[in-house]
Amino acid sequence: MRVLHIITGLGVGGAEQQLRLLLRHLPVHGDVVALTAPGPVAAGLAADGVRVTHLGMRGNRDPAALPRLVRLIRGGGYDLVHTHLYRACLYGRIAARLAGVRAVVATEHSLGDTLIEGRPLTFGVRALYLAGERLGSTTVAVSPTVAGRLRRWGVPAPRIEVVPNGIEADRFRFDPLRRLATRRELGLPDQAYVVGGIGRLVPGKRFDVLVRALARLPGDCRLLLVGGGPEEYALRRTAREAGVADRVLLTGERPALPDGSPGPDLPSLACAMDVLASPSPEEAFGLAAVEGLAAGLPVLYASCPAIEDLPPGAAPAARRVRGGAAEFADALTRVRAAGPPQRDPPEAARHYCVTRSAARLMDVYATALTSGSYPASALQGVSSA
Numbered sequence: 279m280r281v282l283h284i285i286t287g288l289g290v291g292g293a294e295q296q297l298r299l300l301l302r303h304l305p306v307h308g309d310v311v312a313l314t315a316p317g318p319v320a321a322g323l324a325a326d327g328v329r330v331t332h333l334g335m336r337g338n339r340d341p342a343a344l345p346r347l348v349r350l351i352r353g354g355g356y357d358l359v360h361t362h363l364y365r366a367c368l369y370g371r372i373a374a375r376l377a378g379v380r381a382v383v384a385t386e387h388s389l390g391d392t393l394i395e396g397r398p399l400t401f402g403v404r405a406l407y408l409a410g411e412r413l414g415s416t417t418v419a420v421s422p423t424v425a426g427r428l429r430r431w432g433v434p435a436p437r438i439e440v441v442p443n444g445i446e447a448d449r450f451r452f453d454p455l456r457r458l459a460t461r462r463e464l465g466l467p468d469q470a471y472v473v474g475g476i477g478r479l480v481p482g483k484r485f486d487v488l489v490r491a492l493a494r495l496p497g498d499c500r501l502l503l504v505g506g507g508p509e510e511y512a513l514r515r516t517a518r519e520a521g522v523a524d525r526v527l528l529t530g531e532r533p534a535l536p537d538g539s540p541g542p543d544l545p546s547l548a549c550a551m552d553v554l555a556s557p558s559p560e561e562a563f564g565l566a567a568v569e570g571l572a573a574g575l576p577v578l579y580a581s582c583p584a585i586e587d588l589p590p591g592a593a594p595a596a597r598r599v600r601g602g603a604a605e606f607a608d609a610l611t612r613v614r615a616a617g618p619p620q621r622d623p624p625e626a627a628r629h630y631c632v633t634r635s636a637a638r639l640m641d642v643y644a645t646a647l648t649s650g651s652y653p654a655s656a657l658q659g660v661s662s663a
Contacts, residue, residue, distance in 0.1 A: 279306040279643070282356040284347070284370035286363040288330070289317035290506065290531035291478055292565045293362055293387035296443050298323055298535060303444075303636040306643070311350060313343065313366055322535060338365060344373055351377035358643055361414075363387060364395050368406065371413035381646040384411070385418040385441070389427050390560030396482055408432055415646040418639070420563045423583035439642050442584065443563045444632030450545045450572035452621035460542045460550040464527060470500045471614055474551030474575070476544070476566035477558065479507030479528075484580070486516050487557040490603035493520040495610060504547050506531040548573035553613050555606060556580065557599075568630050571596065574621030576613045578606065585626060593626035595619060 283301070288294050288310075298319055301308050310328055312320060313335045320330050331350065335343045351359060351373055358381040361370035367384045374382045388395045397403060411417055411433055418441045419425035425438050461468060473492065477483045485503055492501045503513070503526070510528060517526040532544045548554070554570030556579040564582030571577055571585075577596040579585065585593050599609045 279358065279647075280354065280356045281306050281308045281358045281360055281643070282351060282354055283308055283310045284359060284361045284366045284373075285310065285312055286366045287314040287317055288312045288320040288323070290319060292443070292563070293385075294319040295535065296387070296565070297362055298326065298328075299444065299446065299632055300636055300639065301328055302326060302535075303632050304639065305636075306640075309354065309356075311347065311370075313369060318531060335365075344369060344376075347373040348377045351379060357381060358383065358647060360385070360643075364397075364403075364407070367414075368410040371410050375413050380415070381643070382414040383416050383418060383642055383646050384414050385420065386424055386428060386562070387420055388562050389419075389424050389431075390562060391427065393482060393560055396480060404431060411437075415649060416642055418642060421583035422587045424562050439638075441635055441638045441642060442630055443565050443568070444630050444635030445565070445568055445572055445627070446632055447572040447623060447627050447630075450548055450569055450627075451623065452549055452574045456546055457549045460546045463542060464502070464529070464550065466500055466502070466527070466550060467498070470498055471496075472500045472502050472551045472553075473610060474502045474504065474548065474554045474570070475556065476504045476548070476554065476569065477556070478505050479503070479509040479513060481509060482558060482560065483509075484557040484559065485509070485513055487603050487606055488555055489513060489516045489522065489526060490520055491555075491607040491610060492517075492522045492525060494603065494607035497525070499525065499610075501526045502547065502551060503528045504532050504544060505529075544569065545573070548575065551575055552618070553578065553610060555599075555610065556582065557602075557606060567596065568627060572623045572627035574619055574623055576616075576619055578609050578613065584630065588626055588629065592629065593624050595624060596626070 310330045313333045316332050323330050333343050359374035359379050361367040361384040371382055416439055418439050420443050422440055425440050428438050429435055475485050475488050517523040554575045554577045556567050559580050561581045564584040567577045567579050567582045568584050578599050585596050599605050
């Protein structure tokens, strides 16, 4: 089976890194097309032996990209097209149908209650999403919570399958020697209490809440933020204004998988933390929280379907926090007072094994290839490229 994955871009983000991880575990040949400019994950995919093509789209509205994508799909002889993220789902579904590929799967990585990939869920965004969705075979939700959101949007329930994100849990397993080495590499005191945050530095992640919470915590507490993004300058300014600039460390983008980048990788950075905090109010899955659980960390979160969709008690060290800096500071104080964690990963971390996710996705592929049907009117008004 030949599968073409189409994704909007290949910067360091949850969807992009999840794609790379899945390709390592899917027992099929897979190529990747990025609509926009390449990013760090593109280099990692290439190192894994995956063929990556960059379409070079200049913006959201670039009609010239569509015929190029159609030609690429036709030339590749693909059995199935799998799209990821909003723009790639729209262009990719149309192009796949025009190229004659009838098995089209799309993964919905980032649908929140009011936002999708950081953009407001307006009537126009929803209408365009639903129009494109009709061109696909199946829409994959990364959590039951996202599946519920899709149904409320108007996606028919039979067209939705849940395939959770996955992790390589063993790579995050706690190692005291790695913890010590990573702290020394970062210049963190051995005895400091390190609050960690993982994710893109964008407004929706609300990492400023953690910066302000740090100002309410004792002087031996540090904040370790792992990720890059447009909010870096604003976060540094907030840290200066709160008087904690010397206690906040921003590592920049750290891939979850080895790619030759200098500095510690994500599992090593998680090893250096004492607690993981995620103040984002809207998540489609909550991958950072699951990675924190795999590292044996207590996890404080504002929103995490990956935890909330599990039976009670599956993640005993995870706790939901409602509110802002004061509430997170209080929760962090209580976690610290409870003493050092055992650092054994809970059942929740093992539940989200990437091999299990890959097996579920293969079932979705098999069904899409067997059915290969879509509404006869779906391509009405779309001219052939």
